[in-house]
Amino acid sequence: MKLSRTLAAAAMLGTALISQASAEDILSVEKTYKEIETTFGGIPGFMKVYPKGAIAGMWQVTKNFEMSDKTALDPKTKALIGVAVAAQIPCRYCIWLDTKTAKQQGASDAEIAEAVTVAAMTRHWSTVLNGMQIDFETFKSEFGGGS
Structure with missing residues (x-):
């Protein structure tokens, strides 16, 4: 039960991080695209069609968690x-x-x-x-x- 609550909390946190697109996030789409381009040498097509209001949040989670070497894994x-x-x-x-x-x-x-x-x-x-x-x-x- 504890694990399922932990997984549910992690899913909600991930969703919240990605969906919290403030006006500042929307204005930072170009900055986000530049970071993505620097990282990958281009902007993958699926990231170009990702909702503009969520791209900055998605990139932060991807960069600071999935791709980071400063996490538990x-x-x-x-x-x-x-x-x-x-x-x-x-x-x-x-x-x-x-x-x-x-x-x-x-x-x-x-x-x-x-x-x-x-x-x-x-x-x-x-x-x-x-x-x-x-x-x-x-x-x-x-x-x-x-x-």
């Missing part, structure tokens, strides 16, 4: 998580970009394959356990209980 680990999740969704855009990013951050083909495989195994067991309607309290007790 390093950029390579975050990119590996991105590849693993994208493969399960599946999102070919995300798979391609997160794979490229992971490699730029030093991930090997073996690390990428392992991340995707771990995510696939989690999805497999989630499907089995949920589909068979395994009693959650029994399941927890079989693995030592606790929260």
